[in-house]
Amino acid sequence: MLADNQRVVITGVGLVAPNDSDLSDYREKLLRGHSEIQRIDLRYFGSAPAGICTFEETRYRKKKENKKGTRAGCIGVYCAHEALRDAGLADDFYRKDRTGVYIGLTEHGTVETENEIYNIKGYDYDVSYWTHHHNPRTVLNNPAGEITMSLGITGPHYSIGAACAAGNASLIQGLQMLRLGDVDMAIAGGISESTGSFGIFASFKAQGALGEADDPTRACRPFDINRNGIVVSEGGCLYILETLDKAGARGADIYGEIVGYGMDSDAKDLVLPFGERQAECMQIALDRAGLEPDDVDIISTHATGTRQGDTEECKAIRSLFGGSSNTYIKNTKSIIGHAMGAAGVLELAGNLGSFKDDLIHPTINVDELDPSCQLDNLVLDKAVKRENITTILNNSFGMVGINSTVIVQKYPG
Numbered sequence: 001m002l003a004d005n006q007r008v009v010i011t012g013v014g015l016v017a018p019n020d021s022d023l024s025d026y027r028e029k030l031l032r033g034h035s036e037i038q039r040i041d042l043r044y045f046g047s048a049p050a051g052i053c054t055f056e057e058t059r060y061r062k063k064k065e066n067k068k069g070t071r072a073g074c075i076g077v078y079c080a081h082e083a084l085r086d087a088g089l090a091d092d093f094y095r096k097d098r099t100g101v102y103i104g105l106t107e108h109g110t111v112e113t114e115n116e117i118y119n120i121k122g123y124d125y126d127v128s129y130w131t132h133h134h135n136p137r138t139v140l141n142n143p144a145g146e147i148t149m150s151l152g153i154t155g156p157h158y159s160i161g162a163a164c165a166a167g168n169a170s171l172i173q174g175l176q177m178l179r180l181g182d183v184d185m186a187i188a189g190g191i192s193e194s195t196g197s198f199g200i201f202a203s204f205k206a207q208g209a210l211g212e213a214d215d216p217t218r219a220c221r222p223f224d225i226n227r228n229g230i231v232v233s234e235g236g237c238l239y240i241l242e243t244l245d246k247a248g249a250r251g252a253d254i255y256g257e258i259v260g261y262g263m264d265s266d267a268k269d270l271v272l273p274f275g276e277r278q279a280e281c282m283q284i285a286l287d288r289a290g291l292e293p294d295d296v297d298i299i300s301t302h303a304t305g306t307r308q309g310d311t312e313e314c315k316a317i318r319s320l321f322g323g324s325s326n327t328y329i330k331n332t333k334s335i336i337g338h339a340m341g342a343a344g345v346l347e348l349a350g351n352l353g354s355f356k357d358d359l360i361h362p363t364i365n366v367d368e369l370d371p372s373c374q375l376d377n378l379v380l381d382k383a384v385k386r387e388n389i390t391t392i393l394n395n396s397f398g399m400v401g402i403n404s405t406v407i408v409q410k411y412p413g
Contacts, residue, residue: 003245004243004244004245004248005243005244005245005246006179006243007243007244007245007257008174008175008178008179008241008242008243008244008257008258009241009242009243009244009247009252009254009255009256009257009258009411010239010240010241010254010255010256010257010258010352010408011087011088011089011240011241011242011247011252011253011254011255012083012084012085012086012087012088012089012239012240013082013083013086013237013238013239013240013255013349013352014078014079014080014081014082014083014084014085014086014237014238015079015082015235015236015237015238015346015349016053016055016075016078016079016235016236016237017051017053017235017237017336017339017346017350018036018037018051018052018053018233018234018235018336018337018339019034019035019036019051019335019336021053021054021055021056021078021082023086023349024353026349026350027350027353027361029335030332030335030336030350030361031359031361031362031383032383033335033361033362033364033381033382033383034335035217035220035334035335035336035364036051036217037049037050037051037216037217037219037220037231037233037336037337038050038051038052038216039216040052040195042198042201043118043198044198044202045198045201045202045205048201048210048212048232049211049212049213049216049219049220049231049337050195050201050216050231050232050233050234050337051195051231051232051233051234051235051336051337051338051339052195052233052234053075053234053235053236055075055078056078057074057078059078059081060077060078060081060150061074061077061150068133069137069142069146070108070111070112070137070142070143070146070193071111071193071196071234072105072108072142072143072146072191072192072193072236073142073143073145073146073147074146075143075191075192075193075234075235075236076103076143076144076146076147076191076236076238077146077147077150078236079189079191079236079237079238080101080147080150080151080187080238081150081151082238083187083189083238083239083240084151084187084240086240087240087252088252088253089185089240091151091152093250094184094185095155095184096151096152096153096154096155097154097155098155098183098184098185099153099155099183099184099185099186099187100155100156100157100174100177100182100183100185100186100187100188101144101147101148101153101155101156101157101158101186101187101188102144102157102158102159102160102170102173102174102177102186102187102188103143103144103147103157103158103159103160103170103188103189103190103191103238104159104160104162104165104166104167104168104169104170104188104189104190104191104341104342104344104345105140105143105159105160105161105166105190105191105192105340105341106161106163106164106166106192106194106340106341106398107161107194107200107340107341108138108139108140108142108143108159108193109137109138109139109140109142110194110197110199110200111193111194111196111197112134112137112138113134113138114196114197114198114199115196116130116131116134119131140158140159140161141157141158141159142159143159143191144157144158144159145157147187153187155183156177156182156183160173162341162398162402162404163341163398163399163400163402164302164304164338164340164341164343164344164396164397164398164399165263165344165396165397165398165402165403165404166190166340166341166344166396166398167189167190167237167341167342167343167344167345167346167348167396168261168263168344168345168348168394168396168404168405168406169263169396169402169404170188170189170190170345171188171189171239171241171258171261171345171406172261172263172404172406173186173188174186174187174188174239174241175188175241175258175261178241178242178243179243184242184243184246185240185241185242185246186240186241186242187238187239187240187241188238188239188241189236189237189238189239189342189345190236190237190339190340190341190342190343190344190345190346191235191236191341191342192233192234192235192236192339192340192341192342192343193234194232194233194234194339194340195232195233195234196234200232201232204229204230204232207271208229209229209230209306210228210229210230210232211227211228211229211230211231211305212228212229216231218365219231219337220304220305220333220334220335220337220338220365221305221334221365221366221367222301222303222304222305222310222331222333222334222363222365222366222373223303223310223314223331223363223366223369223370223373223378224305224365224366224367224368224369224370225368225369225370225371226367226368227305227306227307227310227370228305229304229305229306230304230305230306230337230338231305231333231337231338232337232338232340233336233337233338233339233340233343234339234342235336235339235342235346236339236342236346237342237345237346237348237349238345239345239349241258244257248413254411254413255352255355255408255411256352256355256392256408256409256410256411257408257409257410257411258406258407258408259288259289259290259291259407259408259409260285260286260287260288260289260290260291260405260406260407261284261285261288261404261405261406261407262280262281262282262283262284262285262286262288262403262404262405263281263284263402263403263404263405264277264280264281264284264403265277265401265402265403266401266402266403267401268401269401270399270400270401271399272308273308273309273312273313273397273401274312274401275311275312275313275314275315275316275319276316277401277403278312278313278316278395278397278403279315279316279317279319279320280403281395281397281403281404281405282316282317282320282393282395282405283320284405285393285405285406285407286320286393286407288407289407289409291391291407293320293321293323293324293327294323294324294325294326294327295326295391296321296324296326296327296391296392296393296407297326297327297328297354297386297389297390297391297392298327298328298329298330298351298354298360298389298391298392298393299317299321299327299328299329299330299392299393299395300330300331300332300347300348300351300392300393300394300395301313301317301329301330301331301395302343302344302395302396302397303331303333303373304333304338305333305334305338309397310370310372310373311370311372311373313395313397314372314373314374314375315372317329317375318375321376322376324376325376325377327376327377328360328377328378328379328384328386329375329376329377329378329379330351330360330361330362330363330378330379331363332346332347332350332351332361333347334363334364334365334366335361335364336350343396344394344395344396344404344406347394347396348392348394348406348408351392351394352392352408354386354389354392355389355390355410358385358386358387358388358389359383359384359385359386360379360383360384360385360386360389361379361383362379362380362381362382362383362384363378363379363380363381364380364381366380366381389410390409390410391407391408391409391410392407392408392409393405393406393407394406394407394408
């Protein structure tokens with residue numbers, strides 16, 4: 001058993017999701033399988049289903065500051081303030097120089113660069129009209145830096161570039177920095193502004209991996225035999241991480257304890273996933289947590305609605321959990337789309353409520369299950385009630401062969 005100053009717990013959550021910006025309402029909509037995916041128009045590309053977030057953008061900083069910064073920064077500032085409020089922490093409870101900000105990103109700078117190229121088109125591509133804000137807006141640490149400026153944090157900040165595994169990777173980074181004693185509190189999670197980039201949509205379409213349907217809320221169909229790709233979403237979710245001794249000393253409410261994690265690499269392909277390495281990643285997390293597969297109550301899958309991606313993850317899950325009758329499996333992207341660097345942490349946040357209500361939210365849009373995605377205890381269409389849910393395994397995998405798994409347990413205190 002780890003000492004309390006080495007045990008890391010989640011004490012606050014702030015989020016912006018494509019169907020809500022309040023954690024309890026977000027949870028309620030997931031339990032109902034309520035999607036708000038909509039159709040948007042993108043320059044040069046045309047129309048596509050997408051997950052767009054609506055939230056009070058000027059709650060924590062002025063419109064002028066948002067205009068100077070980035071969409072990712074705007075989302076991040078909102079989530080960070082909301083996470084602190086949710087944790088019951090004044091922003092000066094911990095020393096500013098002992099607070100770290102770790103933000104997971106799939107990509108950053110794409111939206112800004114596309115916008116600038118479009119803008120100078122009106123000036124016959126005269127680069128003297130290129131904005132001086134371009135460089136600070138496009139550096140990878142931008143969203144984390146915007147958060148530190150809003151909160152006056154002088155401790156470390158940086159972004160974790162880990163493709164769509166980035167949200168989980170940032171939680172792992174925050175945990176490690178707390179265990180090392182480098183910080184007293186970590187603000188960690190992931191952010192996506194990907195819906196602002198026509199190039200991201202065009203690239204997925206060129207790969208044959210962009211989800212489409214007449215009804216945009218049905219475009220993301222993980223595990224369905226007729227699935228046809230990803231629905232791109234924006235969003236963000238940030239967590240307040242503290243060591244158990246400090247959280248206990250201030251009487252914090254605890255969502256759960258991060259008890260295990262794993263990361264590894266496929267070392268095979270730029271895009272195509274590899275189930276064998278995904279299984280190894282989950283096993284690393286289980287071993288680190290000291291758990292057996294049957295100890296896991298919920299697997300929150302990464303499945304994005306692509307042909308091979310869903311099949312490979314299901315293969316990996318069957319190889320480890322095929323004999324586990326206790327483990328239930330679900331998918332959140334079917335409801336909110338794929339929020340890229342924010343995906344894993346948004347999906348985890350939507351499942352933390354299971355520790356209180358013992359409900360598992362459904363996977364939607366599965367009209368006909370693909371036999372290659374057959375899994376025991378796959379939760380479809382309606383929420384399932386289970387007694388005494390204590391353990392959630394959260395998968396996030398990304399391009400260029402990066403895999404991450406985080407395991408969170410209910411805190412018994």
